[in-house]
Amino acid sequence: MVAFDKCETRPAHIDAILNGLDRYNPETTTIFQDYVQQQCEDRTFDCYANLALLKLYQFNPHLLQPDTVTNVLAKALTVFPSPAFSLCLALLPTHTQPFPTTSEAQAASQTSDFVESVQKLSRLSTLLESAQYTQFWSTLNSDDLYADLTADVAGFEELVRIRIAVEVGKTFRSIAADSLEQWLDVRGREALSKFVADVCGWKVDGDAIRVPTNKENEARSEVKSERVGVDMFGRVIRRGFEQAA
Known part of the structure; x- marks a missing residue:
């Protein structure tokens, strides 16, 4: 598994900042913001x-750029089920959280477009994490704001669709084509067949999609054995010979 702080595509100047004291320098926020835009593209x-950028925002709230934050969250959705979205969300101001606990936070959440955006993206994250894929797509298509929030992320729907397919492939060896169409939001049998063949490497078998065996979906028998020695019952046996008080 790749270390959390590693990224093969990270530019050298970003790596230098992250490994030096400049990662805490407010002046680097613009560099990180440009890097977020690069990731989107x-x-x-x-x-x-x-996360380093969001931490800078936490230390310097006046520098926070709502569009950059929502782009970070939208990008995090494309790598589920990793904890990236939750980690990013935890660094945002309290009043932006999906369930504000104080009256002040609740009042702020009712008046801020930024808060509404964060909470809508949190809703999408919840649906993905709970494997409610059909509901995810219907929610994503239900409001133009979702389209605005993900517009800067190139290939957003495709990236999410691939992640869903990966999770499905870990669970199933055979799945009804109709169900998979809904989970992937791919309309039409021809489009579905092309996706599962070209992207997933799966096979179409009539109305079913066959997923090759892998280490996650393979049925394996597990034999458990327990070693029970007499010494483990020593106390019980000893109590049997003790005189009642």
């Missing part, structure tokens, strides 16, 4: 760098 994701 080239379909990469650097969680460690994005």
Whole structure:
């Protein structure tokens, strides 16, 4: 597994900042913001760098750029089920959280477009994490705001669709084509067949999709054995010979 602070596509100047004292320098926020935009354009994701930017925002609230934050969260959705979204969300101001606990936070959440955006993205994250894929797509398509929030992320739907397919492939060896169409939001049998063949490497078998065996979906028998020695019952046996008080 790749270390959390590593990213193969990270530019050298970003790596230098992250490994030096400049990562706490407010002047580097613009550099990190440009890097977020680069990730959106080239379909990469650097969680460690994005968290560093959100930490700078936490220390310097006046520097916070709502569009950059929502782009970070939208990018984090494309790498589920990693904890990236939750980690990013935890660094945002309290009043932006999905369930504000104080009256002040609740009042702020009712008046801020930024808070509404964060909470809508949190809703999408919850649906993905709970494997409610059909509901995820219907929610994503239900409001133009979702389209605005993900517009800067190149290939957002495709990236999420691939992640869903990966999770499905860990669970199933055979799945009804109709169900998979809904989970992937791929309409039409021809489009579905092309996706599962070209992207997933799966086979179409009539109305079913066959997933090759892998280490996650393979049925394996597990034999458990327990060693029970007499010494483990020593106390019980000893009590049997003790005189009642």
